[in-house]
Amino acid sequence: MQWFSIVAIxxxxxxxxxxxxMPFGLxxxxxxxxxxxxxxxDSAPVNFRPGKIALRATVLAAVIFVLYYENYVNGWITLDNLNFFGDPPVKDLGY
Structure with a gap:
């Protein structure tokens, strides 16, 4: 995986x-x-702290990305595992 892909994901x-x-703690x-x-x-929060939200999002995103990267490297879940409906029918085009 290229570094730009890592940053984008x-x-x-x-x-x-x-x-x-974002909604937790407000x-x-x-x-x-x-x-x-x-x-x-009336619904505007009185204790909005964007720094705390950014820190929580950074930690959660790091955990999710580590799980994503480990799955990418080890292949725990693949597209074949997510194919719930089977293969699509093959159409005969008559060529």
């Missing part, structure tokens, strides 16, 4: 991980006991 895993870990104002100022969304 890790980047995809990082973005996915960021969206997965609290809206009504749960935190704070009042919402006029013009603010």
């Amino acid at each position: 890790y980047g995809l895993f990082w973005v996915l991980s960021a969206f997965l870990v 609290r809206p104002p009504h749960e935190a006991g704070e009042t919402v100022e006029q013009g603010h969304a």
Whole structure:
């Protein structure tokens, strides 16, 4: 696997991980006991910490990428394992 592929795949895993870990630990104002100022969304979190989200996403993406790379090297799960419907029927084109 080339280094550019490694960086691109890790980047995809990082973005996915960021969206997965983003809602954990966030609290809206009504749960935190704070009042919402006029013009603010009622669901906007009061304790948004992008650094903590980035750190969690980095760790999760690293774990997922290590599992992906080990599968790539060792071939634990292949496309043949994911073929649930069997081979497609062969059509006779009459040539």
